[in-house]
Amino acid sequence: xxxxxxxxxxxxxxxxxxxxxxxxxxxxxxxxxxxxxxxxxxxxxxxxxxxxxxxxxxxxxxxxxxxxxxxxxxxxxxxxxxxxxxxxxxxxxxxxxxxxxxxxxxxxxxxxxxxxxxxxxxxxxxxxxxxxxxxxxxxxxxxxxxxxxxxxxxxxxxxxxxxxxxxxxxxxxxxxxxxxxxxxxxxxxxxxxxxxxxxxxxxxxxxxxxxxxxxxxxxxxxxxxxxxxxxxxxxxxxxxxxxxxxxxxxxxxxxxxxxxxxxxxxxxxxxxxxxxxxxxxxxxxxxxxxxxxxxxxxxxxxxxxxxxxxxxxxxxxxxxxxxxxxxxx
Numbered sequence: 001x002x003x004x005x006x007x008x009x010x011x012x013x014x015x016x017x018x019x020x021x022x023x024x025x026x027x028x029x030x031x032x033x034x035x036x037x038x039x040x041x042x043x044x045x046x047x048x049x050x051x052x053x054x055x056x057x058x059x060x061x062x063x064x065x066x067x068x069x070x071x072x073x074x075x076x077x078x079x080x081x082x083x084x085x086x087x088x089x090x091x092x093x094x095x096x097x098x099x100x101x102x103x104x105x106x107x108x109x110x111x112x113x114x115x116x117x118x119x120x121x122x123x124x125x126x127x128x129x130x131x132x133x134x135x136x137x138x139x140x141x142x143x144x145x146x147x148x149x150x151x152x153x154x155x156x157x158x159x160x161x162x163x164x165x166x167x168x169x170x171x172x173x174x175x176x177x178x179x180x181x182x183x184x185x186x187x188x189x190x191x192x193x194x195x196x197x198x199x200x201x202x203x204x205x206x207x208x209x210x211x212x213x214x215x216x217x218x219x220x221x222x223x224x225x226x227x228x229x230x231x232x233x234x235x236x237x238x239x240x241x242x243x244x245x246x247x248x249x250x251x252x253x254x255x256x257x258x259x260x261x262x263x264x265x266x267x268x269x270x271x272x273x274x275x276x277x278x279x280x281x282x283x284x285x286x287x288x289x290x291x292x293x294x295x296x297x298x299x300x301x302x303x304x305x306x307x308x309x310x311x312x313x314x315x316x317x318x319x320x321x322x323x324x325x326x327x328x329x
Contacts, residue, residue, distance in 0.1 A: 083108070084116045088141070091117075091126055092202075096134040154278050154287050155187055157320040161289065161313045162189040168309060171293035172197045175278075176212040177286065178220075181228050183213040186287075197271055197292035208234055208242050211263035211273035212288030217248070218255040219277055219285035219326065240266045260307040265295065272298040274306045276314035279323040286323075289314040 087106045094101065103113035117135055120126045124140030155175065162173035166189045174197075175187040182204040190196060207213025208229060217225050226245075233243040242248050255261045263273035275290035291298075291310055298306065318325060 084120065087113060087116050088120055088125060088137075091120075091135055092137050092141070096129070096132070096136040098134055102135060153321045154280075154317055157317045158278065158287070158289060159187065159189075161317050162187065165189075165289070165291055165309065165313045166191055169291050169306060171291040171298065171306075172199075174199055174212070174273075174290045174292060176210075176288050176290070178207060178213065178216050178228070181206075181230070183207050183210045183216075183288075191293070193293070193297070195294050195296070197273070197294075199292070205267060206235065208248055209237055209263070209267045211261045211275035211292075212290050214248075214251060214255055214263070215261040215275040215277045215288045215290075216285045218252040218261065219279075237267050238265055238269050240264050242266065258307060259311045262303060262307070263292075270295050272303070274298070274303065274310050276307075276311040278314050278321075279318045279325050281322050281324060283324050283326045289317060 083106070087102065087108065090102055090105050091097065094105070097105075099110055099114055099117070102108075102117070103110040106113060108116070117126055117128070121128055121138070124138045125144075126141070127136050127138045128134075129136065158175045162175065165173045170191055170193060172191045173189045174185055176183050176185045178184075183206070185199045185203040185205075186201050188199060188201065190198070205213065207217050220228075229245075229248075232245060235241070236243050242251060251261075260274060260276040263271075263275070265271060271292060272295055273290050273292040275288045277285035278287045278289060280286045289310060291306060315325065317323075
């Protein structure tokens with residue numbers, strides 16, 4: 001617009017001359033420009049090869065991504081969506097939190113966090129308590145998460161196995177999977193005993209300090225297990241926690257021979273867990289089934305009978321979903 005006004009001042013001030021100048025400027029916008037004119041009006045000069053054609057390579061057609069595979073997903077992420085989902089995860093972790101707390105925990109400006117939360121609230125993924133001024137997870141988030149259970153056959157088959165196992169042993173039963181670097185509990189049947197293990201769905205833990213984690217590691221390709229566990233020494237939670245690869249390899253050899261694993265107060269003092277893997281049709285360990293309880297009830301004499309019971313229950317789930325235990329283990 002500054003150019004238009006300059007032209008008006010240059011060619012005259014009456015209305016007819018101003019109108020003529022404006023029409024001339026509009027027409028010029030749609031005409032091909034020479035390199036000199038393009039530079040004058042802010043555009044870059046195109047290189048010429050002497051034939052009047054540009055040396056600039058043609059632009060890549062839109063639509064399909066480049067053929068070269070990316071080494072990671074950083075290049076295909078939608079940053080705004082990624083930050084919104086990270087904030088949703090933070091809401092789930094906090095339970096109920098104020099905007100100030102969530103913005104600080106997510107490294108967002110409060111105004112940005114508020115817009116994201118309002119967008120999630122419109123979709124039912126979060127709720128806002130006006131009286132307490134806190135944000136919490138919404139019912140739609142539960143519905144989306146529950147879709148995982150609907151697509152997982154081992155959860156449906158494992159639910160009855162957990163009930164039977166809890167009735168048989170008197171202890172809390174769990175099913176968990178390995179996701180990225182963690183063991184994630186996805187289902188639980190609690191015992192009625194007053195002192196019991198409580199690991200609700202969504203609880204995460206380190207595989208090397210978990211009965212189910214070790215049961216799954218024992219049937220995982222070694223190179224994948226090494227990448228997942230990361231550098232040593234691993235964190236120590238109790239005096240019994242495994243913190244080195246040599247300790248872990250010895251434990252995994254015993255698990256493959258027995259068919260079940262033990263968390264012997266390796267994560268929480270005074271608590272034990274006995275676990276066995278569930279296999280799919282490709283002989284892959286896809287989940288683990290376990291019973292957990294205090295050492296007062298799961299004493300040394302109870303470990304082997306519980307191991308046999310958990311192993312048998314996991315084998316029934318494997319058979320129910322058409323899975324097969326590896327012939328070598």
